[in-house]
Amino acid sequence: MCEESTSGKSTGCHCAGGMPVERFMQPCLLLLLKQRSAHGYDLIQSLPEFGFNEKSLDPGTVYRNLRRLEEDGLVISHWDVGDGGPAKRLYRITDEGEEMLHAWAIHIGQQRKRMDNFLERYGAVFGTGKL
Amino acid sequence: MCEESTSGKSTGCHCAGGMPVERFMQPCLLLLLKQRSAHGYDLIQSLPEFGFNEKSLDPGTVYRNLRRLEEDGLVISHWDVGDGGPAKRLYRITDEGEEMLHAWAIHIGQQRKRMDNFLERYGAVFGTGKL
DNA sequence: AATCTATATAGACATAATACCTATAGAGGT
């Protein structure tokens, strides 16, 4: 039901929801930027650590998120043209972004509790062997 | 940042995402219907057990999900006009719905792992006291 | 009789999110 498509086209799996890629990407980006300032391309290399795979990691999606974070004042960037290679943006987190990261962590903790509760009930009905 | 609005209007909190109400509602409805057949209104009474509050529990949303589940063949319903009161639909889960429930459980388990991983990294940066 | 409340379901609508696809451009190698 949740198998990957072999045709390259989306199968529109109805259970794919629950945690959309983009929204979860934002706290991941903020956490990475809390640890170190980085370019978009750097961040793309690091996001697999948070469970993003090749399919869910569209570069356009990452850059769009970074632009949105900057619009919201959660990160700031400046062009970095020094060291050869194409011009790149260096992003860093703002104080506001750090506050938002804390809010995200609380929120994610709550959602995890909800999932725990769901899985507990599921296990009670079907037996824990299913998980 | 995630505080409730006192004006009654949505504040558009940017960290409210990560687990949209509607999509998570579907596995909850399927699990409830696995335990017992029920009317939409019954299900609305039970959904708070899964962390839905008054604000996130719009009846229209519940009925929309039930219709969608039926469109997808995951539940079936028939009108129940016997015992007085307005006509009501009695929903029951189908075999296909049960399979989808299993897929959901696996998916939710995976997402929980992702959240655990995030919170672990968060704790490593800020200290576990923040959670 | 009229009104109110609880039960019960359904649909409309605007905005936001999501996935997917394509475009642009510099640097370095073959």
Add this chain to the structure above:
DNA sequence: ACCTCTATAGGTATTATGTCTATATAGATT
């Protein structure tokens, strides 16, 4: 010249989401 890697940006169609409103029955209250 061509290809690949690095690096960023934008478009678009579809779906999701939240919110609001409409409909209707039954029973209790005034």
